[in-house]
Amino acid sequence: MARVEVKQNVLRENDRIAAELRAGFRDRHTLCLNLISSPGAGKTSVLEQTLEALAGGRRRVAVLTGDIQTDRDAARLHRYGFPARQITTGGTCHLDAAMVRKALGELPPGPLDLLLVENVGNLVCPAAYDLGEDAKVVMLSVAEGDDKPLKYPSIFRRARLMLLHKIDLLPYTKFSLDAARADARRVNPDIEIIETSCVGPPGLTGWLAWLEARLHETAGR
Amino acid sequence: MARVEVKQNVLRENDRIAAELRAGFRDRHTLCLNLISSPGAGKTSVLEQTLEALAGGRRRVAVLTGDIQTDRDAARLHRYGFPARQITTGGTCHLDAAMVRKALGELPPGPLDLLLVENVGNLVCPAAYDLGEDAKVVMLSVAEGDDKPLKYPSIFRRARLMLLHKIDLLPYTKFSLDAARADARRVNPDIEIIETSCVGPPGLTGWLAWLEARLHETAGR
Numbered sequence: 001m002a003r004v005e006v007k008q009n010v011l012r013e014n015d016r017i018a019a020e021l022r023a024g025f026r027d028r029h030t031l032c033l034n035l036i037s038s039p040g041a042g043k044t045s046v047l048e049q050t051l052e053a054l055a056g057g058r059r060r061v062a063v064l065t066g067d068i069q070t071d072r073d074a075a076r077l078h079r080y081g082f083p084a085r086q087i088t089t090g091g092t093c094h095l096d097a098a099m100v101r102k103a104l105g106e107l108p109p110g111p112l113d114l115l116l117v118e119n120v121g122n123l124v125c126p127a128a129y130d131l132g133e134d135a136k137v138v139m140l141s142v143a144e145g146d147d148k149p150l151k152y153p154s155i156f157r158r159a160r161l162m163l164l165h166k167i168d169l170l171p172y173t174k175f176s177l178d179a180a181r182a183d184a185r186r187v188n189p190d191i192e193i194i195e196t197s198c199v200g201p202p203g204l205t206g207w208l209a210w211l212e213a214r215l216h217e218t219a220g221r
Numbered sequence: 222m223a224r225v226e227v228k229q230n231v232l233r234e235n236d237r238i239a240a241e242l243r244a245g246f247r248d249r250h251t252l253c254l255n256l257i258s259s260p261g262a263g264k265t266s267v268l269e270q271t272l273e274a275l276a277g278g279r280r281r282v283a284v285l286t287g288d289i290q291t292d293r294d295a296a297r298l299h300r301y302g303f304p305a306r307q308i309t310t311g312g313t314c315h316l317d318a319a320m321v322r323k324a325l326g327e328l329p330p331g332p333l334d335l336l337l338v339e340n341v342g343n344l345v346c347p348a349a350y351d352l353g354e355d356a357k358v359v360m361l362s363v364a365e366g367d368d369k370p371l372k373y374p375s376i377f378r379r380a381r382l383m384l385l386h387k388i389d390l391l392p393y394t395k396f397s398l399d400a401a402r403a404d405a406r407r408v409n410p411d412i413e414i415i416e417t418s419c420v421g422p423p424g425l426t427g428w429l430a431w432l433e434a435r436l437h438e439t440a441g442r
Binding site (some may be wrong): 006067069070078091093120122124141144145147150154168172173 | 260390
């Protein structure tokens with residue numbers, strides 16, 4: 001009982017900070033996306049290619065990347081000329097709004113069009129922690145199997161978009177795109193679904209178009 | 222502070238139950254293994270082929286399989302003639318010793334040579350919860366990337382064995398077996414490492430031989 005109460009208090013405090021963050025993003029016309037997946041689904045690689053596509057453009061972008069122990073991801077993401085901060089959770093299995101607020105304060109000052117937050121690799125715990133984002137984006141690699149939307153429904157229910165990633169591996173797996181799509185829609189009828197790959201067709205075309213549309217909406221709100 | 226204290230109390234209570242379970246397994250010469258991996262690394266498929274290999278033999282085996290919402294895994298595992306119980310955690314991101322104790326009580330009575338526990342798909346949280354097992358076995362699919370031992374060191378530090386799984390996908394990934402092995406040994410110099418695949422060479426030969434050796438040790442202790 002005490003454990004449940006503490007968890008509820010933690011989540012209430014998190015929601016309070018997340019609401020502050022969301023209001024700040026809204027005031028400043030910043031699109032904030034929270035990327036969630038299992039370890040190794042390809043979040044960092046997708047971010048790298050996304051930053052590469054955005055580099056040289058007019059968008060002001062920053063990245064916060066969560067990890068339990070290392071700062072490898074920020075090192076990978078720094079190359080594209082945008083600020084990237086590592087959030088090392090020191091054992092905690094998810095990011096929370098206070099960690100995001102602190103890391104935001106460490107970014108160079110100035111307006112942002114896009115804040116990409118890469119959560120800790122975990123398909124379970126990050127789902128419960130609102131970071132003030134406009135949308136959660138869940139990534140599912142086809143190497144993980146098509147049963148994940150029903151086995152881990154919480155994140156698929158809360159995500160606006162699912163990236164079906166590593167489509168290049170499809171010929172070597174038993175993954176059914178139809179089953180994954182149907183099951184994701186069973187837990188979340190409104191979820192949008194885009195197929196992606198970092199090493200072959202269809203590339204990130206669909207994801208980048210979705211991102212551009214969201215940036216356009218956010219600039220106009 | 223209250224949160225840390227509650228977590229410490231929870232872990233202390235867990236360790237107490239785990240010690241009871243461990244003493245019971247020892248008295249009854251039962252080998253208990255706790256399988257941990259990311260979602261979709263292939264735990265259930267490895268268990269299926271393991272049970273298939275053990276079916277018709279003289280070993281008395283049971284399986285407990287943890288999942289957040291569904292009971293699909295137990296349905297998959299029932300086919301091989303051994304008792305299999307699903308532990309549906311209802312949102313909790315790991316198994317704990319009390320869940321294992323309860324599920325054990327629901328198995329058919331009688332001696333067991335081998336209890337295989339499939340944890341919830343999560344490379345982070347299950348590492349902290351002792352289930353009374355003889356050994357933790359961590360599975361890493363080559364589709365997940367070779368950086369996982371350093372990014373999620375806790376489970377690699379506590380595991381006796383790492384299965385480098387889905388070796389069949391190696392030609393289609395940038396996974397370095399050498400890097401994964403070196404990094405796993407950096408966090409745990411004693412970790413044993415076996416390559417496995419459910420759909421091509423080297424199959425599960427190495428894993429089944431390791432299992433047989435552990436069963437032999439356990440029977441004689």
